Amino acid sequence: MSDVKSEFVHLLANYGHIGFTFAAAIVIGLGGGIYLDQKVFDGSTAPWFTFIGLALGIAAGYKSLFEILWLNKKQEKGSDKKE
Amino acid sequence: MEHPILFISIILEKLGLPVPHGPVGHTFIEQLCEPYMTYTWFVMAFLLFVAKLTLGNLEMIPGKGQNFWELVVGGMDSFFAENMGQEMADKMFPMIATFGLYIVVANLIGLIPGFMSPTASINTTLALTIIVWITHHIIGVRAHGWSYYKHFIGPVWWLIPLLLPIELISNFARMISLSIRLFGNIMAKETLLAILFMLAGAFFAPLPIMILGVLVSVVQAMVFVLLTVVYFSQAQEHAH
Numbered sequence: 001m002s003d004v005k006s007e008f009v010h011l012l013a014n015y016g017h018i019g020f021t022f023a024a025a026i027v028i029g030l031g032g033g034i035y036l037d038q039k040v041f042d043g044s045t046a047p048w049f050t051f052i053g054l055a056l057g058i059a060a061g062y063k064s065l066f067e068i069l070w071l072n073k074k075q076e077k078g079s080d081k082k083e
Numbered sequence: 084m085e086h087p088i089l090f091i092s093i094i095l096e097k098l099g100l101p102v103p104h105g106p107v108g109h110t111f112i113e114q115l116c117e118p119y120m121t122y123t124w125f126v127m128a129f130l131l132f133v134a135k136l137t138l139g140n141l142e143m144i145p146g147k148g149q150n151f152w153e154l155v156v157g158g159m160d161s162f163f164a165e166n167m168g169q170e171m172a173d174k175m176f177p178m179i180a181t182f183g184l185y186i187v188v189a190n191l192i193g194l195i196p197g198f199m200s201p202t203a204s205i206n207t208t209l210a211l212t213i214i215v216w217i218t219h220h221i222i223g224v225r226a227h228g229w230s231y232y233k234h235f236i237g238p239v240w241w242l243i244p245l246l247l248p249i250e251l252i253s254n255f256a257r258m259i260s261l262s263i264r265l266f267g268n269i270m271a272k273e274t275l276l277a278i279l280f281m282l283a284g285a286f287f288a289p290l291p292i293m294i295l296g297v298l299v300s301v302v303q304a305m306v307f308v309l310l311t312v313v314y315f316s317q318a319q320e321h322a323h
Contacts, residue, residue: 017260
């Protein structure tokens with residue numbers, strides 16, 4: 001596979017994926033929080049686990065966003081060394 | 084949203100088998116006769132048949148068919164080796180290449196009237212994704228042993244309560260996003276084609292979407308394969 005094409009596929013995979021991953025992370029965090037609040041503790045801890053879950057979900061979303069940025073930086077450094 | 088005409092479903096109905104009209108069948112036979120199941124079998128049979136037809140007798144000087152497969156397989160192998168090292172690529176090639184070929188054919192088959200993409204059902208894509216997700220953990224455990232858990236706890240010990248849930252959530256988000264992206268893209272293509280076909284099929288309204296559909300099908304299969312490769316190589320490398 002030529003260099004241009006494989007770089008195109010890389011960009012497409014990373015940046016086409018990040019939107020979905022970001023949303024999925026928030027949904028999982030919020031869903032887990034709501035589940036803990038409503039099902040496990042039966043509503044006695046009502047808003048707290050939801051908020052904590054939401055915060056953790058958003059943090060996880062940002063973490064996967066930064067991971068992609070760092071991955072690209074590492075790859076750039078690696079290719080610089082090769083040259 | 085279903086295609087108006089599905090050949091395999093019609094043939095099965097003529098044979099007297101129950102073909103469900105809702106999204107989920109009730110009995111075991113009905114579930115086996117779901118369109119996405121029958122078209123999955125069709126894609127598998129197609130791949131086997133084409134491979135047998137073109138690769139029935141391998142020769143030193145390749146003919147047309149063998150040339151094509153050598154190009155496809157060689158291209159994929161060098162692509163995997165580039166991204167996760169030759170040793171891993173040799174080990175995992177059969178699985179990832181099978182997924183890639185299956186997804187390409189399954190996506191493209193929906194463009195032919197009377198056929199349906201099996202990947203336009205969440206069941207198919209979620210099954211593929213769960214296999215990939217479990218495999219990347221198995222690769223991690225085999226590469227690092229029990230110290231694989233260090234991938235999930237971050238660099239310093241006092242950040243564990245914060246970083247462990249974040250890492251777990253983002254790991255599960257991989258599974259959700261990988262399956263829903265493939266499913267969503269292909270189902271959108273199928274639904275759009277069906278609606279345009281019903282509204283203005285006589286005026287060739289679906290044609291531009293079909294051209295885009297070819298692009299989407301190939302690109303989504305490539306993205307699935309590339310992300311699989313990236314996850315496998317990440318599971319294998321050392322924790323940061």
